[in-house]
């Protein structure tokens with residue numbers, strides 16, 4: 001059993017900032033993220049869009065925001081754990097347990113609208129094909145000098161294609177003629193010789209022969225078929241969120257969101273919630289607001305865990 005003062009469930013912007021803030025104030029903290037990448041919605045849903053209402057930034061995109069939050073976390077002792085889905089919450093004496101593996105006196109739920117799962121490629125895949133179908137890009141070198149298909153039309157598909165074009169030959173395949181992602185990135189891709197753009201085409205079948213994936217696509221609105229052999233396929237169809245697990249945690253919910261008081265306390269003593277996971281009168285899904293909620297929760301936890309200590313509120317006094 002690993003022991004912490006605080007377990008933060010969710011590595012979106014709010015969980016990451018709160019992990020930093022808790023670390024800064026000396027709480028032994030771990031941040032858990034279900035996905036292979038941190039950053040939540042800005043990183044997964046709109047990585048290239050400019051966010052214009054983060055304090056002290058005129059404008060910052062989702063990828064840079066996540067990078068900066070992670071860089072700040074590196075300056076603290078807060079532990080980060082990705083690919084880790086919090087499924088169970090239970091009580092043991094005066095500690096809360098996550099998945100019967102991690103223990104802490106306090107929990108902060110920062111799960112947004114729920115644990116993300118990539119939308120799957122809706123094709124029947126044999127085991128060999130599955131090994132070459134990816135949903136994220138943790139290690140681009142895997143694609144070095146390969147023939148890669150990127151499926152999708154949003155910002156992630158465009159970002160993946162631009163990134164992969166630096167080291168592979170790319171076919172970007174989308175079911176609509178227009179892309180949902182940033183037009184400037186579409187234009188950049190159109191100029192690259194090693195990138196082929198295929199629209200409006202929909203994948204129909206995938207099979208594995210002679211160490212190659214044979215992808216068959218059908219032109220939308222006609223019977224025209226196209227097929228090509230690839231080494232790897234990267235699917236960027238977006239994500240589904242699911243916070244059904246919260247129902248099993250006996251937490252008071254209102255329309256699927258966690259009810260909190262003004263101190264971010266839930267109905268369970270020692271369990272707090274912040275960010276898009278919560279609801280109260282007047283709340284709006286804004287990153288700046290969630291950062292503040294994280295600070296309120298951490299201050300409460302400090303008072304609860306170290307009642308004997310004088311609370312240092314300002315970071316300028318933490319030298």
Ligand SMILES: Cc1cc2nc3c(=O)[nH]c(=O)nc-3n(C[C@H](O)[C@H](O)[C@H](O)COP(=O)(O)OP(=O)(O)OC[C@H]3O[C@@H](n4cnc5c(N)ncnc54)[C@H](O)[C@@H]3O)c2cc1C
Nearest residue numbers: 010012014034040041086112114115116275276285286287
């Ligand atoms: C298109 C779009 C544009 C936006 N633009 C802006 C903007 O300009 N300005 C602004 O302030 N806000 C904007 N927002 C809203 C903003 O993105 C959200 O308010 C913010 O992401 C909420 O952060 P969060 O950390 O609470 O949740 P999320 O970003 O949803 O992150 C939650 C994280 O928790 C993880 N998680 C969930 N369940 C578990 C579990 N059981 N175990 C482990 N991990 C789990 C998820 O995988 C996810 O990574 C925008 C949102 C969208 C969709």
